[in-house]
Every structure is written in C-alpha cells, then in structure tokens.
Amino acid sequence: MTSRRAFLRSAGIAAGALLAPRIVGAQDRARVVVVGGGFAGATCARELRRLNPALSVTLVETNPDFIACPFSNEVIAGLRDLSQQRFGYDAVTRDGVALARGTATSIDPAGRTVTLADGTRLPFDRLVLAPGIDINWEALPGYSPEAAERMPHAWKAGAQTALLRRQLEAMDDGGVVVMSAPPNPFRCPPGPYERASLIAYYLKTRKPKSKLILLDAKDAFSKQRLFQNAWAALYPGLIEWVGLSAGGKVTAVEPASLTFVTDFARHGAAVANVIAPQKAARIAAIAGVADRSGWCPVNPATFESTLQPGIHVIGDAAIMGAMPKSAFAANAQAKVCATAVIARLAGHDAPEPRLINTCYSLVAPDYGISVAGVYRPTNGQLADIAGAGGTSPLDADAAFRAQEAVLAAGWFRTITAEVFG
Amino acid sequence: MGHALVNVPASVKRGDAFEIKALIAHPMETGFRPGPNGVLLPRNIIQRFTCTYNGVEVFSLTLSPAIAANPYIAFFTVATESGSLTLRWTGDKDFMAEETVPITVTA
Incomplete structure (x- = not known):
C-alpha cells in the first residue's frame, strides 16, 4: 500500500518534471554541464558557447586553477617553474561559461542531475564528463595516498610535481633514482620516458655519480627507438631501462624503505617515482560510465557513453581506441564532442569526425622528438589512419632535434592560450 | 642460450609449499604469421619446460604456439631435503x- 506521504512525494516529482521539461521549446535554452576543467573540459565548455552562444553551459571544477601536466617533467628536472604550469578560468567565464567551483559527488543519469559536494544540484540536458584520471591504488600493493608522499607519482601536476623536484634536489650525488612505468593504458604514453630523459639530464649536469633505473611493465613504448637512441647518445650508462621480459614489472612497493619489488628482484631507491596504474577518475564510476577496465567506453564519433545515453566522456578517462591519452587529443576530442552535443540537442546526427594528435617529448632541453597521428571511427573504435602520421626521423641532426624542442614549447604556448587564454 | 630470470626462496621449511617463478625472453613465433614479404615466418617456440630437483622431475610443461612471447611460468612445489633446483627450457x-639454484631446507 502506498502511504499518502510517499504518494505526494512521487506526485511532486512528476509535477516538477512537467513544469521543467528537459528542453524548453528550443534547443537554445538547453543546459549542458561539463565536469572537469582540464584540456578536455575547458575546451568543450568554451566550444559549446562558441557554437551556440544561447546555450547554458556550466563547468564544474574542484580547483581554483588548472595545473598543466605537459612540460611538468621540465619542472621536475629544474628547467622550469611550476607557476608556468598554472592557468586560471577567467577567460573561460568571459566566454559565458558558468563556473561551478566544487566537486561532483553524484550523478543521476535518469533524472539528469549532477550533485556537488556542497549539495548544489545542476540539472542538465546533456552531460560531458572530462574528469581525467585517478591513481588506481588497488592495482599496486603497498601504494596509497600516504605512500605517494614518500614515493611520489607526480602524474597529476601540482604538489606531487614539486615534491619529486625537492626529493631530486635533496638527493646526494651518487644516489639511485628508480622509476616505474605502468601497463597500458595510461595518461601520456611517452611521459615516463620523457621524464626519465629529463631527470637523466639533471643528474648528468648536477649529480654525475647518480644513475636512473626505469622499471617498466611493458616491452614496447611510445617513440621507443627515438628515446633509446637519444639515451645512448646523451646519457650513456646513466639510464637503465628494464622491460617486462627482463623482469621490469613492479608487483609491489615498500614506502618505508623506498623499495620497488618485482617478481625477480628488489630495487632500493634514493628517490622513488612510482608512475602507478591508473583508471578514469572516480566520478566516472559513480556516473556508471566506466566499465570493468576502469575506463569509459564511448561511441567513437560522438564520444557519448555506450553505457549511459546522454552522457559524453572525453579526454584521458575515455577509451579512445588508437588515440593516446594526451592534452592534444583531449582538446581535439572536446571540439568534436561539442559539435556532437549541439547536433544531438537539435535532434541531428553528428558528422563523422577526423581527429589529430601530436605529442612532443623533450629528451634534453634542446632535443625534441614527436609523434603524430590522424584518427577516424572504424568498427566502433577510433583507428589510426595508416600513413597519415609518423614520428620524428631516426637519423636527424642536432639542429633538427633543437628545432623540435622549440616547436614543443610553441605547441604548449598555443594550446594553453587556446584553452585558457 | 636464452636469458632467463628465476625467483626461488634461498631457504624453505621442510614440507612447506613454496613458489617458483621463472621468466624467459623468447619471441614464441607461432609459424602462422606472414612476414613483411608475405611468406610465413618459420615457427620458433619453446616446446618444453622442465623443473628437476636433485635430478628428479617435479614439474614440466609442454608449450604451444598460442603461448605469448616471453613466457612467465609460476608454480609451487615442496622440498624435504636441501638440494639444487634446475629449470630447463628447450x-x-x-x-x-638452463638455470640452477640451490635451496636450503630447514627443519
């Protein structure tokens, strides 16, 4: 039997739904909420407003500023100040994006509402999730938020970046730096190898008796031959890379003694950088858009979740097939997603996209390498268009590598100006 | 000769089960894949793995083309007296x- 109170409550919800239909007449007043103000989310929020200035767009972001990961390896190596990685949201709000400072704690896909930690409820017609990654603590025994204070991951730029920098500075000459790289997929596939390179640069110039061991859960990695050739040329004997088939997979860490444990050996470190396994940030699982892999399957043309209609997922949290988890990729996906959101709100199908990605890595301050790819939806995944991309040549001269380092810096200025400027 | 990694505890208690872990670098080419010129790459796999303790076989494995490159093998056994453990891939x-490791059995 339905009690009178329960009846009134459900009747109230029904009446509320009638008074506030999902789309009020025209799509112009439709509400889009974007969760996460990184390269993906901030780009998407601004692009939505550019494409349709009448659209109501709210960007949910926990932090007052954004701290960018690309080029944070230069901060770790002492080549750059962390303040140069910091970007505010003033320009985003000037575009008419409403900024909701807070953390999304629950999402009701059926009721189309995002709730923030402070209780604020944000109704939406379409939701874009761009939450980025979380460290998957459970995937590495011994690792935890407390352990990360002794063995930083530094895979989210900010305090962790500064901590790893301070540890390297405090280390005695002769100390061994041990890093671990996770299995695929993870944020920034060339990132661990760029970081190893730039730490090696710091050691070579400031702590020449030190060396670096990179324990890897993989036998192959992004731009591998370019990196390994550069290591042999610039840092002979300084970087020891231990791949999966040489026993490089880290199975546990012991924070008290800064030790990495593999199936076959124990590696004690003076400075320990644990680039731990990752997964889509927590809100993705709460929203029901993450699958058992921990990442979010999406339609490769619209980035709408295959698990929750009406919710799009972009950036590092999403499964994007052959496209890597990078800032450039997130920016490209965000623009495609904005177009798809507008089309779906108007009841149209979105056009089939082509996406481009480029990743620069620095092996030394004046030595850059890059990989580029072009992607299109194929058989339900984003697939690489063969022959459209490529990597830096293996046999380039020093001037070419120096030019790529200049291009890398230009790329960072350009993308951050576009997204936050 | 291949390059193998072996992890066996240096000493174990008599009668207690202990784990043996072994990893070997090997392409495990199936024989079913065409090479760049369209011709099938010849099969090149590890066919057999054996583990003997003081000369007595305690574990063996027949490997097939479906097993991935760089096979990782882990298993448990029990020792009742000190001796040497020999792992052999062919x-x-x-x-x-071949890798041989000593094991000390304590009471």
Whole structure:
C-alpha cells in the first residue's frame, strides 16, 4: 500500500518534471554541464558557447586553477617553474561559461542531475564528463595516498610535481633514482620516458655519480627507438631501462624503505617515482560510465557513453581506441564532442569526425622528438589512419632535434592560450 | 642460450609449499604469421619446460604456439631435503636455456 506521504512525494516529482521539461521549446535554452576543467573540459565548455552562444553551459571544477601536466617533467628536472604550469578560468567565464567551483559527488543519469559536494544540484540536458584520471591504488600493493608522499607519482601536476623536484634536489650525488612505468593504458604514453630523459639530464649536469633505473611493465613504448637512441647518445650508462621480459614489472612497493619489488628482484631507491596504474577518475564510476577496465567506453564519433545515453566522456578517462591519452587529443576530442552535443540537442546526427594528435617529448632541453597521428571511427573504435602520421626521423641532426624542442614549447604556448587564454 | 630470470626462496621449511617463478625472453613465433614479404615466418617456440630437483622431475610443461612471447611460468612445489633446483627450457632451432639454484631446507 502506498502511504499518502510517499504518494505526494512521487506526485511532486512528476509535477516538477512537467513544469521543467528537459528542453524548453528550443534547443537554445538547453543546459549542458561539463565536469572537469582540464584540456578536455575547458575546451568543450568554451566550444559549446562558441557554437551556440544561447546555450547554458556550466563547468564544474574542484580547483581554483588548472595545473598543466605537459612540460611538468621540465619542472621536475629544474628547467622550469611550476607557476608556468598554472592557468586560471577567467577567460573561460568571459566566454559565458558558468563556473561551478566544487566537486561532483553524484550523478543521476535518469533524472539528469549532477550533485556537488556542497549539495548544489545542476540539472542538465546533456552531460560531458572530462574528469581525467585517478591513481588506481588497488592495482599496486603497498601504494596509497600516504605512500605517494614518500614515493611520489607526480602524474597529476601540482604538489606531487614539486615534491619529486625537492626529493631530486635533496638527493646526494651518487644516489639511485628508480622509476616505474605502468601497463597500458595510461595518461601520456611517452611521459615516463620523457621524464626519465629529463631527470637523466639533471643528474648528468648536477649529480654525475647518480644513475636512473626505469622499471617498466611493458616491452614496447611510445617513440621507443627515438628515446633509446637519444639515451645512448646523451646519457650513456646513466639510464637503465628494464622491460617486462627482463623482469621490469613492479608487483609491489615498500614506502618505508623506498623499495620497488618485482617478481625477480628488489630495487632500493634514493628517490622513488612510482608512475602507478591508473583508471578514469572516480566520478566516472559513480556516473556508471566506466566499465570493468576502469575506463569509459564511448561511441567513437560522438564520444557519448555506450553505457549511459546522454552522457559524453572525453579526454584521458575515455577509451579512445588508437588515440593516446594526451592534452592534444583531449582538446581535439572536446571540439568534436561539442559539435556532437549541439547536433544531438537539435535532434541531428553528428558528422563523422577526423581527429589529430601530436605529442612532443623533450629528451634534453634542446632535443625534441614527436609523434603524430590522424584518427577516424572504424568498427566502433577510433583507428589510426595508416600513413597519415609518423614520428620524428631516426637519423636527424642536432639542429633538427633543437628545432623540435622549440616547436614543443610553441605547441604548449598555443594550446594553453587556446584553452585558457 | 636464452636469458632467463628465476625467483626461488634461498631457504624453505621442510614440507612447506613454496613458489617458483621463472621468466624467459623468447619471441614464441607461432609459424602462422606472414612476414613483411608475405611468406610465413618459420615457427620458433619453446616446446618444453622442465623443473628437476636433485635430478628428479617435479614439474614440466609442454608449450604451444598460442603461448605469448616471453613466457612467465609460476608454480609451487615442496622440498624435504636441501638440494639444487634446475629449470630447463628447450625448443625450436635447438633452443636451450638452463638455470640452477640451490635451496636450503630447514627443519
């Protein structure tokens, strides 16, 4: 039997739904909420407003500023100040994006509402999730938020970046730096190898008796031959890379003694950088858009979740097939997603996209390498268009590598100006 | 000779089960894949793995083309007296790798 109170409550919800239909007449007043103000989310929020200035767009972001990961390896190596990685949201709000400072704690896909930690409820017609990654603590025994204070991951730029920098500075000459790289997929596939390179640069110039061991859960990695050739040329004997088939997979860490444990050996470190396994940030699982892999399957043309209609997922949290988890990729996906959101709100199908990605890595301050790819939806995944991309040549001269380092810096200025400027 | 990694505890208690872990670098080429010129790459796999303790076989494995490159093998056994454990991998193209590790059994 339905009690009178329960009846009134459900009747109230029904009446509320009638008074506030999902789309009020025209799509112009439709509400889009974007969760996460990184390269993906901030780009998407601004692009939505550019494409349709009448659209109501709210960007949910926990932090007052954004701290960018690309080029944070230069901060770790002492080549750059962390303040140069910091970007505010003033320009985003000037575009008419409403900024909701807070953390999304629950999402009701059926009721189309995002709730923030402070209780604020944000109704939406379409939701874009761009939450980025979380460290998957459970995937590495011994690792935890407390352990990360002794063995930083530094895979989210900010305090962790500064901590790893301070540890390297405090280390005695002769100390061994041990890093671990996770299995695929993870944020920034060339990132661990760029970081190893730039730490090696710091050691070579400031702590020449030190060396670096990179324990890897993989036998192959992004731009591998370019990196390994550069290591042999610039840092002979300084970087020891231990791949999966040489026993490089880290199975546990012991924070008290800064030790990495593999199936076959124990590696004690003076400075320990644990680039731990990752997964889509927590809100993705709460929203029901993450699958058992921990990442979010999406339609490769619209980035709408295959698990929750009406919710799009972009950036590092999403499964994007052959496209890597990078800032450039997130920016490209965000623009495609904005177009798809507008089309779906108007009841149209979105056009089939082509996406481009480029990743620069620095092996030394004046030595850059890059990989580029072009992607299109194929058989339900984003697939690489063969022959459209490529990597830096293996046999380039020093001037070419120096030019790529200049291009890398230009790329960072350009993308951050576009997204936050 | 192949390059193998072996992890066995240096000492174990008599009668207690202990784990043996072994990883060997090997391409495990199936024989079913065409090479760049369209011709099938010849099969090159490890065919057999054996583990003997003081000369007595305690574990063996027949490997097939479906097993991935760089096979990782882990298993448990029990020792009742001190001795040496020998792991041996053999396969196509006269592939042979062998590792011997001592084990001390305590009461």
